[in-house]
Amino acid sequence: MTTTAPPRPQRDDTPVRGRGWQQPQLPRGTSWYALALAVVVTSGLHAGLAIALLPALLAGWAVIGIGYPVVSYAIEGRRKALDRLVTIVVASAFAMAMVPLVSILWTVVKNGLPVLSAEFFTYSMRNVVGEGGGIYHAIWGTVLITAAAAAMAVPLGLLTAIFLVEYGGDGRLAKVVRFLVDVMTGIPSIVAGLFAYALFVVAFGPGVRMGFAGAVALTVLMTPVVVRSSEEMLQLVPHELREAAYALGVPRWRTIVKVVLPTALAGLVTGITLAVARVIGETAPLLITVGITDSTNFNLSDGRMATLPVFTYSSIMSPGVPPEPSIARAWGAALVLMLIVMVLNLVARLVTHFFSPKDKR
Amino acid sequence: MTDTSTPSPPRDSAETVPSKGRFGDRMFLGLSRGAALTILVILAGVAVFLTAEGIPGITASPDEVKSGKTFLAFVLPLVFGTLWSATLALLIAVPLAVAVALFVTYYVPRRLGHTLGYVIDLLAAVPSVVFGLWGMRVLAGQLVGPYAWLEANLGFLPFFGGPASATGRTILTAAIVLAVMILPIVTAIAREVFRQTPVLLEEAALALGATRWEMIRTVVLPHGRSGMIGGAMLGLGRALGETMAVAMVLSASGVISFNLISSSNPSTIPANIALQFNEASGLTVNALIASGLVLFVITFAVNLAARAIVNRRKEFSGARA
Numbered sequence: 001m002t003t004t005a006p007p008r009p010q011r012d013d014t015p016v017r018g019r020g021w022q023q024p025q026l027p028r029g030t031s032w033y034a035l036a037l038a039v040v041v042t043s044g045l046h047a048g049l050a051i052a053l054l055p056a057l058l059a060g061w062a063v064i065g066i067g068y069p070v071v072s073y074a075i076e077g078r079r080k081a082l083d084r085l086v087t088i089v090v091a092s093a094f095a096m097a098m099v100p101l102v103s104i105l106w107t108v109v110k111n112g113l114p115v116l117s118a119e120f121f122t123y124s125m126r127n128v129v130g131e132g133g134g135i136y137h138a139i140w141g142t143v144l145i146t147a148a149a150a151a152m153a154v155p156l157g158l159l160t161a162i163f164l165v166e167y168g169g170d171g172r173l174a175k176v177v178r179f180l181v182d183v184m185t186g187i188p189s190i191v192a193g194l195f196a197y198a199l200f201v202v203a204f205g206p207g208v209r210m211g212f213a214g215a216v217a218l219t220v221l222m223t224p225v226v227v228r229s230s231e232e233m234l235q236l237v238p239h240e241l242r243e244a245a246y247a248l249g250v251p252r253w254r255t256i257v258k259v260v261l262p263t264a265l266a267g268l269v270t271g272i273t274l275a276v277a278r279v280i281g282e283t284a285p286l287l288i289t290v291g292i293t294d295s296t297n298f299n300l301s302d303g304r305m306a307t308l309p310v311f312t313y314s315s316i317m318s319p320g321v322p323p324e325p326s327i328a329r330a331w332g333a334a335l336v337l338m339l340i341v342m343v344l345n346l347v348a349r350l351v352t353h354f355f356s357p358k359d360k361r
Numbered sequence: 362m363t364d365t366s367t368p369s370p371p372r373d374s375a376e377t378v379p380s381k382g383r384f385g386d387r388m389f390l391g392l393s394r395g396a397a398l399t400i401l402v403i404l405a406g407v408a409v410f411l412t413a414e415g416i417p418g419i420t421a422s423p424d425e426v427k428s429g430k431t432f433l434a435f436v437l438p439l440v441f442g443t444l445w446s447a448t449l450a451l452l453i454a455v456p457l458a459v460a461v462a463l464f465v466t467y468y469v470p471r472r473l474g475h476t477l478g479y480v481i482d483l484l485a486a487v488p489s490v491v492f493g494l495w496g497m498r499v500l501a502g503q504l505v506g507p508y509a510w511l512e513a514n515l516g517f518l519p520f521f522g523g524p525a526s527a528t529g530r531t532i533l534t535a536a537i538v539l540a541v542m543i544l545p546i547v548t549a550i551a552r553e554v555f556r557q558t559p560v561l562l563e564e565a566a567l568a569l570g571a572t573r574w575e576m577i578r579t580v581v582l583p584h585g586r587s588g589m590i591g592g593a594m595l596g597l598g599r600a601l602g603e604t605m606a607v608a609m610v611l612s613a614s615g616v617i618s619f620n621l622i623s624s625s626n627p628s629t630i631p632a633n634i635a636l637q638f639n640e641a642s643g644l645t646v647n648a649l650i651a652s653g654l655v656l657f658v659i660t661f662a663v664n665l666a667a668r669a670i671v672n673r674r675k676e677f678s679g680a681r682a
């Protein structure tokens with residue numbers, strides 16, 4: 001950017017200018033012409049000569065990725081040519097990273113949207129063979145299990161964060177807990193599921209499947225996320241507020257409940273929403289602790305339940321005969337799941353945007 | 362802490378603070394300390410229960426488990442597959458993530474960079490089962506052609522020796538899906554590290570006449586090296602433990618092979634658990650739990666190393682994602 005800026009007027013007086021100190025440069029906007037040429041080559045090869053998309057893209061990229069730096073090398077010299085080459089490589093990397101995102105969104109919406117209907121949301125899969133049926137049971141299972149997990153993880157995580165920020169300081173216990181929360185963040189989700197299963201086997205015997213076990217597994221995954229975000233938010237509360245409360249003779253716990261928590265509320269809500277969004281799409285732990293069923297089951301402590309992620313998984317992995325309706329339902333459930341996660345993320349951002357104190361960001 | 366700021370008289374008035382307040386304080390401290398201790402207990406519980414349920418699986422004789430092998434023979438190919446797929450994912454994801462982070466930090470206007478960063482973060486919001494669905498129904502099909510081409514033209518390399526899979530559901534496909542899944546976290550950490558590069562150094566390099574790439578090569582990259590390594594290892598931890606995408610994409614046959622495109626692929630520990638668990642019974646379940654314990658130990662070690670490297674770069678919040 002700095003290299004293409006036109007010379008400032010006062011530079012005209014500098015004596016060195018006459019000696020041609022400035023290297024010849026490609027005119028501004030050459031990059032865009034090169035890009036346009038690459039697009040023309042790609043679309044020309046693909047549409048005009050009916051060459052497959054991938055080779056056509058490679059050829060187009062060669063125009064801008066190889067041809068353009070070579071031209072630059074001839075005119076501007078090695079250093080600028082290298083700079084332009086890196087710019088192109090880095091921009092291409094970003095474009096490449098966008099491909100899977102766009103492709104995922106596109107295929108899920110394209111395959112999932114036709115499936116969505118009133119029946120899809122209001123029917124379970126009980127006694128459904130072939131077409132029809134829906135995800136009513138899976139939605140309820142996901143809501144109940146996630147709510148149970150949140151009911152355990154949020155108080156646990158929040159209180160731990162309060163301990164770390166308000167009481168622990170740099171004490172030994174606080175250090176150990178911070179480290180263990182780090183460790184917990186790295187627990188693979190399937191290991192959390194195995195833990196919940198092993199725990200419930202001890203209590204209920206082998207082969208146990210129940211919603212509550214899934215909730216325990218999700219709690220293991222959710223708690224460290226809640227601790228992390230809450231700790232960060234509580235640390236943002238200005239210390240002056242606490243000191244003002246102490247000066248007025250307010251006990252410490254009332255200061256926390258009445259001053260610190262309300263101040264940090266927006267941030268806490270955002271963090272908890274994001275934590276819920278993270279665990280609601282977890283498949284592996286639910287697959288091995290809760291399993292899947294075709295009927296609606298509202299009882300967390302009584303046998304298998306259906307959940308959206310596991311429903312998606314089992315619909316695609318064991319579709320039955322004929323497979324098409326089941327595969328279609330898998331796409332539909334995937335779309336619903338993604339919509340839920342996106343909405344939760346959006347809500348989290350909106351809460352931060354509208355309710356956080358105005359002096360931040 | 363509050364005591365030190367109070368003048369002398371309140372010393373004995375501290376004794377007369379209403380006992381109700383003191384009781385509330387004690388209770389609240391007890392509650393929050395209890396929560397912190399619960400975290401300790403949970404983690405100890407994870408280790409204890411996995412070990413307790415896993416040991417019978419480790420000591421089980423070959424004819425008592427479904428695999429029909431000793432535990433070591435059962436778990437070694439899985440460990441190999443886990444490490445191999447995660448390494449491949451890392452080889453794909455890290456250069457891409459660093460380039461993306463450079464792009465959004467140094468090559469586009471700041472506001473646009475922020476927005477593009479959010480867009481990359483969107484990838485992190487996609488549930489893993491959706492990645493699996495996409496990988497198996499979309500990506501695998503797209504890769505059949507390129508794999509055949511690789512076999513025909515680069516077949517002399519052991520990685521691309523045939524026969525190329527007809528479904529495209531190979532270890533390389535799984536690694537690509539894994540790479541896409543860990544891209545957001547590696548990118549986020551790289552961005553955070555780059556943002557911490559001292560602006561004065563950047564400007565000094567530019568003022569000396571460096572091109573943008575020379576500035577990045579001489580200032581930004583050396584400054585961010587350890588942070589990027591830590592970020593990559595956190596990504597490795599994610600890739601090691603990722604279950605559903607691999608379980609759905611890979612058609613595994615439990616071999617040890619470096620071949621990237623053939624139809625016989627090594628499985629991974631988490632994918633194997635997910636696929637076998639619901640049909641397993643008796644000691645086979647214990648063997649699967651024991652393999653989970655092995656996975657736990659591996660990811661624990663990787664994460665520990667990553668944290669150590671990241672924390673060397675003092676306080677920085679990006680690693681907390």
